[in-house]
Amino acid sequence: MASQPAIEAHHLQKVYNTSRGIVRRTRQEIVAVKDVSFSVQRGELFGLVGPNGAGKTTTVKMLSTMLIPNSGNASVLGFDIEKDTKKIRERIGIVLGGERGLYTRVSAIDNLRYFGDLYGVPPATRNKRIKELLDLVGLSDRAKDRVESYSRGMKQRLHLAKGLINDPELIFMDEPTIGLDPEMARDTRNMIKDLSKAGKTIFLTTHYMFEADELCDRVAVIRSGEIAALDTPSGLKKYVMDTSVVEVEGFGITEREVSDFKKIPEVISVSADLEERKQILRIQTSKGSEIISEVQSILRNARIYDIKIKEPTLEDAYLRLVAS
Numbered sequence: 110m111a112s113q114p115a116i117e118a119h120h121l122q123k124v125y126n127t128s129r130g131i132v133r134r135t136r137q138e139i140v141a142v143k144d145v146s147f148s149v150q151r152g153e154l155f156g157l158v159g160p161n162g163a164g165k166t167t168t169v170k171m172l173s174t175m176l177i178p179n180s181g182n183a184s185v186l187g188f189d190i191e192k193d194t195k196k197i198r199e200r201i202g203i204v205l206g207g208e209r210g211l212y213t214r215v216s217a218i219d220n221l222r223y224f225g226d227l228y229g230v231p232p233a234t235r236n237k238r239i240k241e242l243l244d245l246v247g248l249s250d251r252a253k254d255r256v257e258s259y260s261r262g263m264k265q266r267l268h269l270a271k272g273l274i275n276d277p278e279l280i281f282m283d284e285p286t287i288g289l290d291p292e293m294a295r296d297t298r299n300m301i302k303d304l305s306k307a308g309k310t311i312f313l314t315t316h317y318m319f320e321a322d323e324l325c326d327r328v329a330v331i332r333s334g335e336i337a338a339l340d341t342p343s344g345l346k347k348y349v350m351d352t353s354v355v356e357v358e359g360f361g362i363t364e365r366e367v368s369d370f371k372k373i374p375e376v377i378s379v380s381a382d383l384e385e386r387k388q389i390l391r392i393q394t395s396k397g398s399e400i401i402s403e404v405q406s407i408l409r410n411a412r413i414y415d416i417k418i419k420e421p422t423l424e425d426a427y428l429r430l431v432a433s
């Protein structure tokens with residue numbers, strides 16, 4: 110049914126059991142995903158963002174049938190994630206970040222042939238598709254070289270090709286641009302846009318809010334295993350419409366002054382880039398422009414080049430939503 114959502118998740122929960130210690134082993138339960146419900150429409154580019162350990166990868170693994178939830182249920186392309194794993198696996202692609210899931214001792218072509226066979230791609234179509242995918246991700250020239258000789262960016266592009274080998278309707282991408290240089294990250298984002306324009310449903314996790322803002326139709330913010338907010342990027346920005354962001358450009362700003370700003374009750378978040386010669390401090394506050402006199406007072410020993418009041422971005426909304 111075309112009108113049926115691509116993904117429907119109901120109260121998903123995942124608990125990991127781990128044991129710690131060598132002499133006295135103690136069992137520990139980690140609730141990675143507490144209670145996650147949402148739905149993704151067909152053709153949608155849906156983002157899941159959240160801090161480290163919030164439960165993004167665990168959610169992706171449950172939806173892509175790599176992990177069984179402890180409770181709750183979900184359907185993917187109309188199939189149940191626990192009962193219909195084969196039907197789901199045939200129809201989805203999974204793109205993971207880093208080196209996980211590639212055979213590095215063999216070539217890109219060998220990897221794609223192997224995964225093509227695994228997904229049941231008929232040999233006649235398989236070789237044609239491998240050629241097209243290698244062209245798409247710009248690896249044709251190095252296709253016969255061992256993957257271990259590839260740069261990180263090339264491995265990431267091979268991941269993308271691997272995720273597309275079965276011409277999936279729905280693609281899960283877990284931090285597809287992590288570790289890529291800015292140019293490759295931009296190329297990857299453009300490929301994601303093209304896939305979306307071609308009608309694919311995409312479920313993306315990312316740490317980069319500008320990426321979610323640029324790519325996603327809707328974004329869910331996950332915090333400690335629960336969805337804290339779900340909306341379009343501009344809808345999420347409404348969470349910070351009552352705040353303003355003061356951006357200070359200066360020199361000689363120290364960590365101590367950054368923590369002084371964090372102590373002000375009306376300050377919601379402070380981010381600082383103190384490494385460069387031109388330092389940037391962003392202060393999100395509910396206080397309005399009267400914060401400027403406080404900025405000048407706290408930074409009396411630093412040099413201030415410029416102070417601007419800016420429109421809050423998706424990053425500011427995110428920082429507010431995940432602040433505990």
Ligand SMILES: Nc1ncnc2c1ncn2[C@@H]1O[C@H](COP(=O)(O)OP(=O)(O)OP(=O)(O)O)[C@@H](O)[C@H]1O
Nearest residue numbers: 125127139141159160161162163164165166167168
């Ligand atoms: N195999 C595992 N065994 C035990 N605990 C795990 C396992 N995998 C993940 N966890 C824990 O579950 C929680 C959620 O992890 P998960 O990898 O889903 O988070 P994430 O949002 O993807 O984080 P990141 O942004 O770092 O990728 C974390 O506390 C993590 O330490």
Ligand SMILES: [Mg+2]
Nearest residue numbers: 165166167283
């Ligand atoms: Mg993760």
